[in-house]
Amino acid sequence: MAYHNQYRPPHFNNAPPDQSxxxxxxxxxxxDRSGAISDTExxxxxxxxxxxxxxxxxxxxxxxxxxRENKGGVSFNEFAGVWKxxxxxxxxxxxxxxxxSGFIDKNELKQALTGFGYRLxxxxxxxxxxxxxxQKRSQVAFDDFIQCCIVLQRLTDVFRRYDTDQDxxxxxxxxxxxxxxxxxx
Amino acid sequence: MxxxxxxxxxxxxxxxxxxxxxxxxxxxxxxxxxxGQDGEVDAEELQRCLTQTGxxxxxxxxxxxxxxxxxxxxxxxxTGKMGFNEFKELFAVLNGWKQNFVMVDRDGSGTVEAHELxxxxxxxxxxxxxxxxxxxxxxxxxxxxxxxDDFVAxxxxxxxxxxxxxxxxxxxxxxxxxxYDDFILCTMAV
Numbered sequence: 001m002a003y004h005n006q007y008r009p010p011h012f013n014n015a016p017p018d019q020s021x022x023x024x025x026x027x028x029x030x031x032d033r034s035g036a037i038s039d040t041e042x043x044x045x046x047x048x049x050x051x052x053x054x055x056x057x058x059x060x061x062x063x064x065x066x067x068r069e070n071k072g073g074v075s076f077n078e079f080a081g082v083w084k085x086x087x088x089x090x091x092x093x094x095x096x097x098x099x100x101s102g103f104i105d106k107n108e109l110k111q112a113l114t115g116f117g118y119r120l121x122x123x124x125x126x127x128x129x130x131x132x133x134x135q136k137r138s139q140v141a142f143d144d145f146i147q148c149c150i151v152l153q154r155l156t157d158v159f160r161r162y163d164t165d166q167d168x169x170x171x172x173x174x175x176x177x178x179x180x181x182x183x184x185x
Numbered sequence: 186m187x188x189x190x191x192x193x194x195x196x197x198x199x200x201x202x203x204x205x206x207x208x209x210x211x212x213x214x215x216x217x218x219x220x221g222q223d224g225e226v227d228a229e230e231l232q233r234c235l236t237q238t239g240x241x242x243x244x245x246x247x248x249x250x251x252x253x254x255x256x257x258x259x260x261x262x263x264t265g266k267m268g269f270n271e272f273k274e275l276f277a278v279l280n281g282w283k284q285n286f287v288m289v290d291r292d293g294s295g296t297v298e299a300h301e302l303x304x305x306x307x308x309x310x311x312x313x314x315x316x317x318x319x320x321x322x323x324x325x326x327x328x329x330x331x332x333x334d335d336f337v338a339x340x341x342x343x344x345x346x347x348x349x350x351x352x353x354x355x356x357x358x359x360x361x362x363x364x365y366d367d368f369i370l371c372t373m374a375v
Contacts, residue, residue: 119366123263127374130265131253136229151373159368168365177350177361178343179317183324185342185375 017083026079036073037082039063046086048143049102050135055143061150062086089146103139109148118152154184212238212276216269225266228253234272240279244295244333251338257374258345282340285309286333296330305336311343345375 029045030037037045039059046054062085066078074082096112097104104112106125113120120128132148133140140148158180162170172180215237219230226234232252241247247255259271267275285308289301297305299322306318313321321343325335349371353361 120369121366124370124373126265127263127370131257131373152369155369155372156365159363159365163365169362170368171360171362173360174347174350174354175314175317177363178313178346179320181346181372181375182317182320182342185346185372 105139
């Protein structure tokens, strides 16, 4: 059974926010007024609903996704993308946190990932929660949920790059396997 | 073969077999004191256990995340916990890695340089291309330096990924066919 083309969370078509609204937010987050939002500044601006700091690894992933110049931060131009990305994830999280607990438990995670197109075993979800749940509650908070999805997506992307005939199988050497995987896990 | 052999003797020198732990074994003492009724430790308990053994020496104790991946490295049945025999195996392996690190960290600063990490990895018997090595170094260095805890995390992941690969390379060809589901599962579990 080959995997489909989806494996992405649904795209929310909200109307783009207006520039002055974004600029307001940007200025508040860019505390040192450097003109770019750093990892630390973004981390301080985000909430994961647990009163503990937002996962720094997730923050790094988000910044590097939108930082086109490799400067270690996002400028105002790039910030619109960051804002939309986070807003989309908030919507997804709220959709799947069906009991409104502020956390996604194993069953809700299953529904979310199945909704994105993944077909994963029940036991695998135990592994996922164990690996990503930093609050140690056997559920994932907002930041850890994003991180889990990012890693799954990246591994799928790298697999797909090697699966040129799209049959769900790849053949790799030891070194290829290490290089493929080491900067994702 | 491109990857190192696994002829490590388990702690105590018994090749391949794990006898019942003798009462005088200090490892057993540390372990049972923390493991509790189920005889197994989770990441947080492992962290306490390892700190007690003093294996980190003058370096900072292992982070919780590093302890989690240590368990994953030996966790064949995906329980997320580690039994005593695995603990002994881990301890022996950690000592080996620590020696590698200490040999290179001559000023005892607790960090090694990026190029020294390459050397360590090669000394451990891994034959990896420069590109793959660069991926690894980028992942673990902080301002061009690699701290002991990150070094150990790197070794754990290298070994886990190598195990993943070896287990599937039954013909010893250095090539493996991965099916997508299996790929995701074994790689995410690392």
